Amino acid sequence: MTHRIRAATPADLQHLYEMAKLTGGGFTNLPPDRKSLTAKLERSAAAYADTREGDPDHPRDELFVLVLEDVATGEVRGTAQVFTRVGQQWPFYSYRMATLTQHSKELNRTFRAEMLNLVTDLEGSSEVGGLFLHPSERAGGLGLLLARSRYLFIAMHRRRFGDKILAELRGIIDERGGSPFWDGVAGRFFGMSFQEADYFNAINGNQFIADLMPKHPVYVAMLPESARTAIGLPHPTGRAAMRMLEEEGFAYEGYVDIFDGGPTMTARTDRVRSICEAQEAKVTHVRAPEGSGPVVKSLVAAGKLADYRCTFAELALDGDGVVLDPIAAAALDVGVGDTVWHVRR
Structure with missing residues (x-):
């Protein structure tokens, strides 16, 4: 049985929708919503049709959707996405872990406080994301084919992409489909559950984060233990993906997702193994x-x-x-x- 990666087309909508229903939530790039998926496919089709080379002085936030196809049957069994430069249409938010060190001479004690800072440091980076493989196909290295095909695509269209690349991994989701990180941080300000916020973000974008998220640093010590322990940890199903990213040269540098606290992995684009080799x-x-x-x-x-x-x-x-x-x-x-x-x- 032979599989190949190809460019997605509007005709793949039903395939993507059926896979989106299997993700289990927390998967912003593949929402189970036909309207949103149609918009993604239309945006991707426009990017595929634009033959202009990339211009570093006028970067474009393009989306390319790829699908994994069984050559013999034509069935679509997986999908992945590549973004040329995030943050060009609306801000790309992350939390970044930082440490504030303070010393008291009177007490002769040094205090080190970990904080979460809301940042847009990663604007202009490229992103690989939206990777989902049908549960019945999670053998034979097809996940590796899906993941690494994105890097070959970048190598073949290098001028369209940034000098830095990121990958957001889904964070810890509990058995109810909620996020301990969201409940401990943003949920206190938004009056909505993680599932509601994640779905709203997938459909409408994250401008509401800019409107309502507190801009001051969040002291980690003041969070519930469930939220603290979730920071920077991938969902159990994402551990293999994290290892693949590390093998490609990605590293965790303290950036975490603003919704579920999952780790954001980053690398220099030209140092990613499958690109430079x-x-x-x-x-x-x-x-x-x-x-x-x-x-x-x-x-x-x-x-x-x-x-x-x-x-x-x-x-x-x-x-x-x-x-x-x-x-x-x-x-x-x-x-x-x-x-x-x-x-x-």
Whole structure:
């Protein structure tokens, strides 16, 4: 069975909606709302249709939606998203953990207080997010294919993206679908549950945060223990995603999500493993690569913008080109003489 990543189209709405209903909440980029998903797909289609190269002096906040497709059946079994530069249309808020140290000579004691500061430090960064894999497909490395295909897309369209990249991981959600962090911090000011706020954000954006969120630092020691212990922790289902991000070169630098307190991972774009190691090459032969040199299990991508496709492949280096296995070549719709990008699996 062969799967490939391709650009999403408006015809994928029903597939995305069915997957959105399986997320279990706290998944802002994939809300179970047809109107919101339609708007996402329309925004993505506009980005795919815009062939202008990126302009650092006039950055655009574009969204590209990708889907994981079973080549044999055409079924969509997963999705992921890439944002070129967040914070261009409305502020991109995060909390950042900081420490305030104070000393009393009279008491001969030093106090160190941890605080949460509301910041927009990450504006202008690119973002990878919205990754969801259908529960029945969580084997065979398909999550890795979904995640890393985004980095090949960035490498192939590098001028559209920022110098820094971030990934927000879903935070701790309790058995009721609530967030201990939200209940301990923002919920006290908004008069709405986490689920209500998260859904409102997914549908309408987060300007209401700017309107109502207190701008003063929040002292962590004053929060309930349930909220304190949730800060910077990923949801149990996101631990594997966090490890994959760390393997790519992302790190947790104290930024957390303003809704559920989950960690925001960051990296320099050109230091992300799958971006800096990606190579461009011509296909010299389409055949089983055995006998052509060492066989390399890889991710291989082809096509720009709406024609983008990515799949697992076996290949062998052939001078400045590659010998590509026929199954992958068919999934990518490439032949001899075509250009592909590849990175070791």
